[in-house]
Amino acid sequence: MATVQEAFLRAFHATHPAVTTRAMARGRSADGRSSYELLRDRVPGCTRVLDLGCGDGLLLELLATSGPPRTVLAGVDLSAEELALARRRPGLGPAALCAARAQQLPFSAARFDGVVSHMALMLMGEAEQVAAELARVLEPGGTLAVVLGGGAADGGTEAYGEFLRLARPLFRAAPAEQQIPSLGDRRLRTREGWDAVFGPAGFGPVAWETVRIDLTGSPEQVWATVSGFYDLGPLDPDVRADLRSRFAAESAELALPDGRIPCAMTVHLATATRT
Numbered sequence: 001m002a003t004v005q006e007a008f009l010r011a012f013h014a015t016h017p018a019v020t021t022r023a024m025a026r027g028r029s030a031d032g033r034s035s036y037e038l039l040r041d042r043v044p045g046c047t048r049v050l051d052l053g054c055g056d057g058l059l060l061e062l063l064a065t066s067g068p069p070r071t072v073l074a075g076v077d078l079s080a081e082e083l084a085l086a087r088r089r090p091g092l093g094p095a096a097l098c099a100a101r102a103q104q105l106p107f108s109a110a111r112f113d114g115v116v117s118h119m120a121l122m123l124m125g126e127a128e129q130v131a132a133e134l135a136r137v138l139e140p141g142g143t144l145a146v147v148l149g150g151g152a153a154d155g156g157t158e159a160y161g162e163f164l165r166l167a168r169p170l171f172r173a174a175p176a177e178q179q180i181p182s183l184g185d186r187r188l189r190t191r192e193g194w195d196a197v198f199g200p201a202g203f204g205p206v207a208w209e210t211v212r213i214d215l216t217g218s219p220e221q222v223w224a225t226v227s228g229f230y231d232l233g234p235l236d237p238d239v240r241a242d243l244r245s246r247f248a249a250e251s252a253e254l255a256l257p258d259g260r261i262p263c264a265m266t267v268h269l270a271t272a273t274r275t
């Protein structure tokens with residue numbers, strides 16, 4: 001069953017393909033890895049790997065170009081535009097890239113020994129159905145490793161927190177047709193909620209780690225990051241322009257001596273084994 005939420009996501013990614021990699025690829029954890037690299041490193045020995053909600057294929061390309069030879073690499077996404085960008089990545093020639101819903105995966109049982117998903121699972125509805133599909137396509141002993149958004153870091157004292165303070169009242173005040181629909185299942189944002197969904201589907205207890213990702217950068221880079229997490233498109237153009245100029249002014253007050261704007265977010269790194 002396609003939902004209002006999925007129609008929203010398809011439309012957003014059709015007009016903003018690669019929005020997540022533009023926002024997050026330059027982010028770094030304390031040890032210097034991006035959140036994509038952290039996830040790649042959670043499936044080090046897996047040779048048959050699926051990326052769920054693969055977007056423009058950055059994570060698949062990392063998997064293809066490092067680690068053991070991957071005999072099967074597959075990506076699914078709702079967005080034809082994101083998949084078109086993934087198909088252009090030189091490393092992904094042999095990968096199976098499919099327009100499909102996570103709730104109905106076009107793969108046979110036990111096809112994979114690893115499933116990864118970066119910033120996508122927390123947007124998906126019908127969480128039990130997604131968990132059942134992941135349990136079906138992962139072989140027993142296979143690894144599910146996921147990065148989930150955890151919001152602004154450092155108590156919101158950096159630019160992402162500032163953006164949220166400015167943007168939230170604008171979304172709340174916008175007319176109904178400009179509202180972003182509520183996306184995903186909130187249970188998947190906590191360890192307890194995760195186990196409540198994935199335990200009955202056939203997964204062991206989740207290993208849950210919260211990591212700070214530094215996204216400090218030039219004012220343009222930081223705007224691309226924070227505005228990429230939300231669809232500002234439906235807001236009135238003057239409201240959008242006002243948000244951008246207020247954000248530029250407020251974040252400039254946080255600027256480091258070299259002119260860069262401090263920005264950071266947390267992500268949850270969740271790993272579970274198919275029992």
Ligand SMILES: C[S@@+](CC[C@H](N)C(=O)[O-])C[C@H]1O[C@@H](n2cnc3c(N)ncnc32)[C@H](O)[C@@H]1O
Nearest residue numbers: 020021053054055077078079101102118119120
């Ligand atoms: C925030 S983007 C992340 C893209 C990519 N993983 C990355 O981090 O660069 C979320 C992606 O999940 C996809 N997605 C959301 N719900 C989905 C579903 N039910 N089935 C398949 N893909 C879905 C969206 O189309 C979108 O490309």
